[in-house]
Amino acid sequence: MSNIQQINRRDFVKLFGLASSGIILGCTISSDKKEFVPQTDGKFTPNLFVQIQEDGNIILLASRSEMGQGIRTSLASAIADELEADWKYITVQQATGNAKYGNQNTDGSRSVRTLLEPMRKMGATAKAMLITAAAKKWNVEESVCKAENHFIINKNTSDTFFFGDLVVEASKVAMPAEETIKLKKVEDFKFIGKTLKSIDLKDFTHGTATYGIDVRIPNMKFAAIARCPVTFGTVKSFDSSDAEKTAGVEQVIALDRIVPPTGQFFGALGGVAVVANNTWSAFKGKLNLNIEWNYGDNHSFDTDKFKETLTARLQENGKVVPGSRGNVSAAFSNSEKIIEATYHVPFLVHAPMEVPNATAWFKGDKIEVWAPLQDPQTARAEIAHFFEIPLENVTVNVTFLGGGFGRKSKSDFVVEAVALSKKINAPVQVVWTREDDIKHSFYHATSAQYLKASFDKKGNVSGWLQRVGLPSITSSFKPISDYASGLELNQGFTNNPYDLDNFRLENVKAEAHVRIGWMRSVVHIHSGFGNNSFVDEMAFAAKKDPVQFHLDLIGKDRVTVGRSNHSFNSKRMKDVLKNTAKNAGWGKSLPENHGLGVAIHYSFYSYVATIVEVSVKDKKVKIENIWTTIDCGLVLNKDNVKNQLEGAAIFGMSLALFGKISAKDGAVEQHNFFDYQMTRMKDAPKIHIDIMDKMHEPPTGVGEPGVPVMAPAICNAIFNATGKRVRSLPLVDFGMV
Amino acid sequence: MISLSINGKSYSIETQEDMPLLWAIRDIIGLTGTKFGCGVAQCGACSILIDGTLTKSCSMPVSYGIGKQIFTIEGSSSNLEFLRKAWNDGNVPQCGYCQSGQLIAATSLLDKIEIPTDEDIDKAMSDNICRCGTYTRIRKAIHEAVELKNDAI
Ligand code: FES
Ligand code: FES
Numbered sequence: 001m002s003n004i005q006q007i008n009r010r011d012f013v014k015l016f017g018l019a020s021s022g023i024i025l026g027c028t029i030s031s032d033k034k035e036f037v038p039q040t041d042g043k044f045t046p047n048l049f050v051q052i053q054e055d056g057n058i059i060l061l062a063s064r065s066e067m068g069q070g071i072r073t074s075l076a077s078a079i080a081d082e083l084e085a086d087w088k089y090i091t092v093q094q095a096t097g098n099a100k101y102g103n104q105n106t107d108g109s110r111s112v113r114t115l116l117e118p119m120r121k122m123g124a125t126a127k128a129m130l131i132t133a134a135a136k137k138w139n140v141e142e143s144v145c146k147a148e149n150h151f152i153i154n155k156n157t158s159d160t161f162f163f164g165d166l167v168v169e170a171s172k173v174a175m176p177a178e179e180t181i182k183l184k185k186v187e188d189f190k191f192i193g194k195t196l197k198s199i200d201l202k203d204f205t206h207g208t209a210t211y212g213i214d215v216r217i218p219n220m221k222f223a224a225i226a227r228c229p230v231t232f233g234t235v236k237s238f239d240s241s242d243a244e245k246t247a248g249v250e251q252v253i254a255l256d257r258i259v260p261p262t263g264q265f266f267g268a269l270g271g272v273a274v275v276a277n278n279t280w281s282a283f284k285g286k287l288n289l290n291i292e293w294n295y296g297d298n299h300s301f302d303t304d305k306f307k308e309t310l311t312a313r314l315q316e317n318g319k320v321v322p323g324s325r326g327n328v329s330a331a332f333s334n335s336e337k338i339i340e341a342t343y344h345v346p347f348l349v350h351a352p353m354e355v356p357n358a359t360a361w362f363k364g365d366k367i368e369v370w371a372p373l374q375d376p377q378t379a380r381a382e383i384a385h386f387f388e389i390p391l392e393n394v395t396v397n398v399t400f401l402g403g404g405f406g407r408k409s410k411s412d413f414v415v416e417a418v419a420l421s422k423k424i425n426a427p428v429q430v431v432w433t434r435e436d437d438i439k440h441s442f443y444h445a446t447s448a449q450y451l452k453a454s455f456d457k458k459g460n461v462s463g464w465l466q467r468v469g470l471p472s473i474t475s476s477f478k479p480i481s482d483y484a485s486g487l488e489l490n491q492g493f494t495n496n497p498y499d500l501d502n503f504r505l506e507n508v509k510a511e512a513h514v515r516i517g518w519m520r521s522v523v524h525i526h527s528g529f530g531n532n533s534f535v536d537e538m539a540f541a542a543k544k545d546p547v548q549f550h551l552d553l554i555g556k557d558r559v560t561v562g563r564s565n566h567s568f569n570s571k572r573m574k575d576v577l578k579n580t581a582k583n584a585g586w587g588k589s590l591p592e593n594h595g596l597g598v599a600i601h602y603s604f605y606s607y608v609a610t611i612v613e614v615s616v617k618d619k620k621v622k623i624e625n626i627w628t629t630i631d632c633g634l635v636l637n638k639d640n641v642k643n644q645l646e647g648a649a650i651f652g653m654s655l656a657l658f659g660k661i662s663a664k665d666g667a668v669e670q671h672n673f674f675d676y677q678m679t680r681m682k683d684a685p686k687i688h689i690d691i692m693d694k695m696h697e698p699p700t701g702v703g704e705p706g707v708p709v710m711a712p713a714i715c716n717a718i719f720n721a722t723g724k725r726v727r728s729l730p731l732v733d734f735g736m737v
Numbered sequence: 738m739i740s741l742s743i744n745g746k747s748y749s750i751e752t753q754e755d756m757p758l759l760w761a762i763r764d765i766i767g768l769t770g771t772k773f774g775c776g777v778a779q780c781g782a783c784s785i786l787i788d789g790t791l792t793k794s795c796s797m798p799v800s801y802g803i804g805k806q807i808f809t810i811e812g813s814s815s816n817l818e819f820l821r822k823a824w825n826d827g828n829v830p831q832c833g834y835c836q837s838g839q840l841i842a843a844t845s846l847l848d849k850i851e852i853p854t855d856e857d858i859d860k861a862m863s864d865n866i867c868r869c870g871t872y873t874r875i876r877k878a879i880h881e882a883v884e885l886k887n888d889a890i
Contacts (some may be wrong), residue, residue: 207770650870
């Protein structure tokens with residue numbers, strides 16, 4: 001819940017070094033619960049601020065990292081709307097990683113969900129104060145005044161006051177009680193739900209946005225780190241003479257692995273760091289190192305063998321997961337027809353365009369860091385913990401993020417930079433090469449799943465068994481976490497959208513031999529692929545139309561109330577599917593060698609349906625069209641939602657077509673974009689995004705829900721075009737791209 | 738001492754001749770708009786123009802730039818300005834990181850082909866990866882820039 005306060009000027013100057021004139025409001029937003037990593041519990045209030053200055057400028061201190069979701073723009077729009085501000089006066093400043101700004105983690109598509117109401121209330125509060133000030137000046141009732149486009153207007157006389165000219169007066173009036181604050185009606189929104197351009201466009205098109213890798217501090221060094229090819233391997237010995245002879249190289253330093261305490265933080269891998277006076281010398285020096293490694297326990301890890309192991313385990317019963325219901329065995333023995341299939345998803349890596357990097361300055365009793373971070377607060381707590389410096393002496397400055405997708409919520413690269421800065425007693429920027437990024441990530445887990453379903457005599461689906469094995473993210477925080485966690489299975493496995501009386505989910509053992517992390521849409525990638533591929537196979541077995549089959553399986557209208565305040569509404573799921581089918585012209589006749597495939601998925605409380613059209617020529621698959629509909633409740637910025645879903649479609653295509661991290665002898669085999677490929681312009685299809693008008697529903701996730709539907713929709717379309725089922729990703733492995 | 742001309746300005750720098758232009762421009766000269774994405778000519782984030790030719794600066798040594806005109810995202814040209822306007826109108830960038838390279842590649846395309854077709858765009862822009870997936874918007878914005886340019890004449 002929010003709770004708005006007027007801020008003491010001196011505190012404000014102290015906190016931000018900003019001029020303290022005008023109205024300054026702050027509000028407290030409670031930290032939402034974060035999955036997988038314990039919360040740091042600094043309870044500072046308030047933690048979000050808006051300042052209206054005498055020149056009319058409005059500054060919002062945004063608490064979310066920018067990583068391409070246009071979050072800053074969306075949050076500013078909520079304030080501006082309630083305040084009746086003119087968009088051109090709005091600017092946003094990025095908060096540093098500090099508990100006083102609230103939970104800054106940008107994972108889990110949560111930003112809009114948790115911050116919308118506080119933002120609106122702040123805007124409405126400031127407006128009320130401006131109105132009070134204007135009414136005083138005119139000596140009229142407040143009800144005579146209204147706010148419009150950065151002015152307060154006297155409705156009787158049409159006199160106006162510019163916002164800026166009222167702030168001195170307004171800052172002296174008592175803040176209205178929160179209960180008296182009235183928010184606008186959905187119908188009256190001017191910015192919320194409309195198309196707003198990103199407020200950072202100018203910087204993006206002139207190369208002037210400062211990403212982590214662009215940070216420059218006087219006298220800073222640049223460093224690259226050689227890490228053991230096998231996860232958690234250590235340095236046995238090294239010869240640095242060639243590296244030291246490399247022009248520009250200044251020092252070569254061994255870094256120990258920093259092991260995180262059980263249950264929290266990320267630590268750092270350790271290795272050998274090459275410190276230079278420019279990035280390239282550091283890269284080159286690193287290549288000139290001669291290192292002998294102790295490969296350790298993960299040396300024998302082989303992804304092909306691991307796939308076989310997981311697949312073999314699927315033959316036997318796993319642990320039955322809560323949420324299973326009915327009697328699947330009975331359904332199977334009384335069935336008319338049984339179908340079964342096994343699906344695989346390989347390990348994947350985020351590969352954001354900006355590689356992991358961080359600039360750190362260890363100053364003895366203080367530490368300052370500049371980095372592209374999705375979760376600056378965990379980074380801050382982690383630094384304070386490992387380097388034994390009080391939290392308040394650790395400053396984390398969040399830069400622009402050149403993509404994150406989950407990679408930049410793991411702060412290992414920041415810990416490395418701090419450790420190195422401490423050793424060399426100078427500010428240093430650690431830059432990962434692309435090869436480092438591909439070979440030493442927190443990988444999106446691989447998975448194997450077995451599905452079996454039965455039809456009864458009437459042709460209805462009577463039983464559904466699903467066995468899943470996937471290495472758990474928990475393993476990165478607790479050694480020996482050999483099963484997927486409940487939280488992970490709750491991403492589309494325990495809670496698929498289908499109305500099934502007899503449903504059994506079994507959890508199968510899957511150990512981790514690399515660091516496992518979350519990547520855009522996380523476990524939904526697995527559940528979305530398994531569920532939708534299998535439902536398509538069921539529809540074919542039942543000789544039914546796949547769209548109709550999905551609709552029937554979702555079943556009657558029902559609302560399922562879970563633990564969160566967002567309930568699952570089957571009608572909304574069916575509506576997005578019907579809408580997509582209509583947009584795609586489902587049922588129309590297609591050119592030769594073309595096929596349509598459908599997938600639906602519920603994730604981050606949003607409903608998504610996608611239909612993909614492919615053409616297949618000489619066994620090569622081309623994605624022609626993608627139609628996606630999302631129902632994400634109230635939409636803050638329509639064009640941003642569209643942009644996110646277009647991006648998710650391309651991201652999902654990349655993983656379906658090319659995405660695969662493999663390992664031999666414990667080492668990742670891929671290197672760079674030539675063998676970890678991405679969708680490119682020539683592969684990019686036409687993308688048609690539709691957003692359901694649900695402005696009266698609470699806002700739900702936008703950045704991630706577009707991803708899980710892509711791989712299954714593509715594979716189902718390939719089946720439709722060719723009759724060939726792809727049950728194992730990526731397509732490039734089958735010579736299809 | 739090496740002397741480079743970038744966006745019409747000349748810079749004298751002290752560095753190894755085999756350092757890729759990308760790092761000389763970013764780390765020695767301090768123009769950080771040109772980005773590092775892969776270092777092996779695979780992603781286009783580091784795209785610059787050298788005497789008007791689209792070049793991946795991560796894979797060309799500093800020595801190659803000597804005596805030539807280098808153009809980066811910090812510069813300005815008529816085509817680049819139309820593209821910037823179209824990028825803005827189409828709200829193209831997401832994280833923005835690849836967009837320096839995208840805009841330079843698109844500038845090079847418009848410098849060569851006045852009215853590019855979709856196929857021209859596929860050919861010219863497929864060396865540039867956008868992990869955020871803004872391709873459809875980039876395509877549209879290039880067409881739009883051509884229109885803006887024609888309207889301006
Ligand atoms: S950094 Fe030069 S092409 Fe990728
Ligand atoms: S906009 Fe993020 S990589 Fe292109």
